Amino acid sequence: MTSQQSDSRVRPPFWRDARVLRVVGQVIAVVVVFLLLRWLFANLVDNSRRTGISLDFGFLNRPTQFQIPNHDEFDPRSPVWQMVLVGVKNTLLASVFGVILAAVVGLVVGIARLSKNWLAAKLAAAYVEFFRNIPPLVIIVFFAFAVFLYGPLPNLRESIEIGFPGTDHNVFVLSLEQWGMPSLADAGNLAAFGLFLAFGLVIAVLVWRWRTRVNDQTGAPHHRVLWALGVLAVLLLVGYVVLGEPFRITWPTLGENRRRLVDGFAINAGFISVAGALGLYTASHVAEIVRGSILAISTGQSEAANALALNGFQRYRFVILPQALRIALPPLINQCLNLVKNTSLAAAVGYSEITNLTQASIGNGRPAVPSIVILMGVYLSFSLIISFMLNVVNRRMQLAT
């Protein structure tokens, strides 16, 4: 009894004081982690010194020495850091196409799964169950082998050329190795035209905001898409005329010995396999997220939209999806990050993204540890930048409470 009374006034000894113990526990955890990291690092330094393996980054300035597939413009004598940039560019390219494909397909499939149309719902369900349950590497390899290597397309020399009616230009060139499509080439002032484009985009955004404000204040129809695109188109046209044809369209053409595509924009089998496979794979996850977020919107919203006589498209566009997107965004960020990281699987089909090039570079005598450190840094910065950008969007879209 007496002890109970004294407890309320006198502090317990520090080894039984929960506040002290909590702090001490944290300090011990930090020290242990720190020592562990230090021990691992010292191990690395020691072992690499013992086996004579270099840990310094000087190799970045030495020549790459090998030719990067499908990059004729790359000089094998250029330093390794330029090779790294090529890899980063290719990783970005595959990621961007993959994310766009995943978003579009995922949205359509996710909505289709909720459709009252039996066939649409079942097809969407089958799509999701099929792609979600196969590892992405298998899908990539399937694409590379079934669609390209053993697929129906001919070699580049006998490639299918789809011409533009009335001219002898090719719009598409399809072959086993590469697909060609039209592209823009600099005709002197492309950079200046880029400035026009940036300027036009800024103006278009301002116009968009102005129309939104008009709509908010007066209730007049905003037509902001038409307005913004119209202003952009007019500005670009003015720019095109003022700069005197800053660019021209180049059509994919086979070189004289029919061994390579000249002009146009060429994408290779590895890129299509990776972007396509990862896009379709991630779409199955996106579809489930979309479905879940739509189901999370109370049926009252849908019924209210019906009561307002909105049609199916309007119901989704103006009532359901804006609310569902708010729920879907955090898991969508994860899928986006996954897709970017999964592009490293492209190494299996010889697409020259950063992992593939790093492997080749290590195989060709560049020190492994610094190379891998750079590789980790690249993926880490990709992921951090993406999650930062999407988190900003997410914060702006959250309900203000």
Added chain:
Amino acid sequence: MKRMRLLALFAVLALVFAACTTGGDDDPGTTVASDTTQVDPGGEGDNGDGDGASGAILDAVLDRGSVRCGVNDVLPGFGTVDEAGDYAGFDIDFCRAVAAGVLGDPDAVEFVPLTADARFTALQGGEIDVLIRNTTWTATRDGQEGATFLKTIFFDGQGMMVPASTGFTELEDLADATICVLSGTTTELNLTAVFNARGIPFNPSVFADNEQLQPAYESGQCEAWTSDASQLASGKASIEEAGGEEQFIMAEIFSKEPLGPAVPDGDAAWAQAVEWSVMAPIQAWEFGLTAADVGSYDGEDPNVLNFVGADGFDPGLGLSPDMNVTIVEAVGNYQEIFERHIVPIGLQLEGSPNDLWSNGGIMYVPPYR
């Protein structure tokens, strides 16, 4: 309150750090970290044959009772896995020779299949004891990969193969062509160097191993396949046997590719054990000894008597005096190994650089005295 906590955290970290850095110099016992940062005062760590750790791998192999040998498992002639799951091939037999020489048992080998990209990492990391995987000896690999290359057991060179129907006969016919090549190999670098030097534009198509490369080549995804001539011969044989198109290997050999075993830097005793083990079949060939008769040599040639360990001759390599007999009985002499594995893929021994020095080739080993 929060700021206080953060300050305290930094204070603690600073203390720990200080303790570690000073402790490392004075008293190696204070922290975990400093135990591992002890540097070998000989300073031999850089490239090599440091005496500090010499014998460590040899001792580990003897303790374990098996040799871990890094090999290729998808290259017919050099290293493949047969239907029964057993490894077979030219490189495989040399792994078995090492096991026979060091442990007296040709079957005491643990084969570790490796891709071209992974082989040196495996060697550096101690995952394998010796690398016998059609690996070219180069200065960079000796200097930067932590590897020590030993006696070349196969003199190879880079060649170019095309389907015979194309009618191409020289590299210049391949301007702008897509060429299949393995990634992370000397052939990849050499392809780039040779084509750039001659101003022939080309587009490489790179693969991790021959199992991916060969179907791509057969499907026409690339017009030519470049690799060591021995690998091309092996690819040609396997394509033609399977009923594929007839293949043509261009006459020009445009690189030197000496293939041999490699061991990790820093263990001279192990390097010598491996080197003298792989040289035994070559010496046996020169003496005319075969798997069948090496054990029953009854001649008078003192050199041969030394070789077969008669009269207890021991050169002091720390290996058994009868190691050569064990090796040759297990895998045969060099000619037997070559005829068993390399001749079937379409390469001949006579007249090639791999022929004995006394027959006009360059295969030459130091005397066993």
